[in-house]
Amino acid sequence: MNGHPQPEEAASALAAIRRQQEQVIDAVLVPAWYWPAVGAAMVAIGAAVDSHRTVVLAVVIPVAVVALVAMTGAMIFGAYRGAQVGSQLLSERGAVYIVGFVWLVVGLTLGCAFGLRAAGTPWPATIATALGGVALASGGPWLMRRLRAIMLRNRAGGTR
Amino acid sequence: MSPSRFDELIHAPTRLAIVSLLAAVEWADFKFIRDEVHLSDSALSKQLTTLEEAGYVEIRKSFVGKRPRTSARLSQTGRAAFDLHVAALQEIVARSGATIRPS
Numbered sequence: 326m327n328g329h330p331q332p333e334e335a336a337s338a339l340a341a342i343r344r345q346q347e348q349v350i351d352a353v354l355v356p357a358w359y360w361p362a363v364g365a366a367m368v369a370i371g372a373a374v375d376s377h378r379t380v381v382l383a384v385v386i387p388v389a390v391v392a393l394v395a396m397t398g399a400m401i402f403g404a405y406r407g408a409q410v411g412s413q414l415l416s417e418r419g420a421v422y423i424v425g426f427v428w429l430v431v432g433l434t435l436g437c438a439f440g441l442r443a444a445g446t447p448w449p450a451t452i453a454t455a456l457g458g459v460a461l462a463s464g465g466p467w468l469m470r471r472l473r474a475i476m477l478r479n480r481a482g483g484t485r
Numbered sequence: 486m487s488p489s490r491f492d493e494l495i496h497a498p499t500r501l502a503i504v505s506l507l508a509a510v511e512w513a514d515f516k517f518i519r520d521e522v523h524l525s526d527s528a529l530s531k532q533l534t535t536l537e538e539a540g541y542v543e544i545r546k547s548f549v550g551k552r553p554r555t556s557a558r559l560s561q562t563g564r565a566a567f568d569l570h571v572a573a574l575q576e577i578v579a580r581s582g583a584t585i586r587p588s
Contacts, residue, residue: 329491332581335574338501345505349521407517408510481508481571
């Protein structure tokens, strides 16, 4: 063991590794503003659809879609934060949470929209996207907490 | 018992911080690493060069528009060395019966 650290120093190095990785995980998580921002873009699209006005549709939908794609792309590819989270940290479990959450919100929004439209409710797309937006704004931070817990477990020296 | 190998190159505090960070991400911008590990540009550049020469880090220079962008990622060799180093540290701690303070 020549040149190897004493147990206290080794424990201190492991604690430093854990702190550094926890700090990085917090830095690369999707920021809180993302969820209500995406929710707002969805509602804008829903309201534009319900307005049935060509000018509104032509302006609002492209702008909202570009905003959605830009925000989501930046989050996925890490451009906003300057780093992309490692897939080994996220693991299959994390991917299942993300895909499940997306399907849940999409299913809720589309299901409500078609249901409300069939029932003859006015502004069905607006109401449905508002529900989807609320689900995103409230469920997004929950999803991030779950992913954070998964990544902390999968980091070096975690409780794997 | 899982394999372990204490790595003097990684163990230096500054490099340990850089490698720990890179082990948690696919890649990271130079600026992101600099801000997270609180180093100057020149100090980080020096440490990344050392890690690159050891084959632990891959550095990529590209342009985003007209702005140069430098990013770094841990190579497979670097990731394996880091995992072995962490295992070696855990082994030292386990043998002594000490515990790691929760972060």
